[in-house]
Amino acid sequence: MFFPLSKLIFFVITPSNFLILLGLFGCLLLFTEFGRNIGRVLAITGFLGLLVAGLGPLSAWVLMPLENRFPAFVDDGQPVAGIIVLGGAVEADTSIGRDQITVNDAGEREIALGDLARRYPQARLVFSGGSGTMREHAISEAEIVSRFADTLGVPRNRLILEQQSRNTRENAVFSSRMTQPKPEERWLLVTSAWHMPRAMGCFREAGFSVTAYPVDYRTSGPRDAYRLATFASDGLSEFDIGVKEWIGLIAYKLAGYTKAWMPAP
Template sequence: MLYVLKVIYSTFLVPPGIFLVLLLALVIRLFRRQRQGASLLLSFTIIFYLCTIPAVADPVIRSLEARYSPPAAFNGDVIVLLGGGATMDTPNIDGHGHLSGYAANRLLTAAQLYHRYKLPILTSGGKVLETTGTEAEISRTILLGLDVPDDKIIVENQSLNTTQNAEYSKKLLDSHGLSQPVLVTSAFHMPRAVLQFQKAGVTVVTPCPTDYQANVHSLVSWFDFVPSSGALTNIALSTKEYLGLAAIKWY
């Protein structure tokens, strides 16, 4: 009984579920007065519902994540770690600032790769907003706490987007005599990141995707049709990535 109550309140009393409930209530109320307007609003509500369920969101983001798999062997000479968001002044064990969940997953993979292959790590990511932390610097501090030596860390702290990640990293790679990066970023972001690095002149890139948002194999259950904020986030991430892929020719 408690489980059923938890599902009900966590689904329909918090976003996005509560918005669906309010939209349906508005549709019912409007249907009595203006059926055409109610039909349009109902169509919007259905589209919004589809964007909030894992049954739709997981295949969409999986279409990006499935493009690359972690390689069986690594022949690179440097690990390039892309940032993915950071707080500025939150207290950390070794200082201030935390990485977002996406960026933290990327960093853990980079640290694992370092301890296995002893390749240097180039951390890429600047201070995107006035209210955010400098991603590369925070990554460096955390890597030091994970027993990665300081002389094995190269910091690129100026980039504000994936295009600049690639361009500024290329300059640092050239200055350090490195040319075969193992690229670490979220699986959904990897297709765009690889293209941006190739566009910047990094011709040999070994993708190492991490931070998967959906299972590799689809296991559909009734819960996949329940609205969730995570599904809505995955739709937003996927939309952003596909728009970015379309815009790479110009930016």
């Protein structure tokens, strides 16, 4: 129930969707006798919201606290027993349709998989990613990664595929069940920097001690807090990601999937 409900709620409260719906509703009210004034306010609010969120630095303000929460990984020489890469970057339908692996803006996760597989040849490699759609028999991200492992430079026989998870909590629970990690082992968790706090919280709640390996940064540093976006589409996309992630942190804490509102190192 949580999965389909979360999809519906996130569609409505995604900022760009919400602002468009708000503006559209306001425009409809302009054609009514009783709602003309409120319609004008809603239409203007929706338009200005899209303008400010798309071209202003709001996305950086929302994303930077998330991305800066866990520091970049520094190899200190301690052995790495395993590496877990979370799904969310592979476009499964397009990959199948075009017969080549296709990734979205979070493609650094797959780049890190290939790089870490080379750097730690003895480590166990786990790719955790089912299907994010509600269609039955949809192909999983893990299956796509397995099919195109050679493209990524990853030996297929090293891959441990977790194909059932649909969200971050299930990534953690199912990966833990599959790997049965030992307390003294170091496992690296690879996911987007803005997603790392929620992911770490879920893995801790699942009893799986992991070390953060953040990738896919959307901000370059403090200067972004004062920089205007070149394209409104880029600003809106990143603002959507940041706001949804903050909402996800709140929802996961209320659902008991994490112990902290904002997991920390």
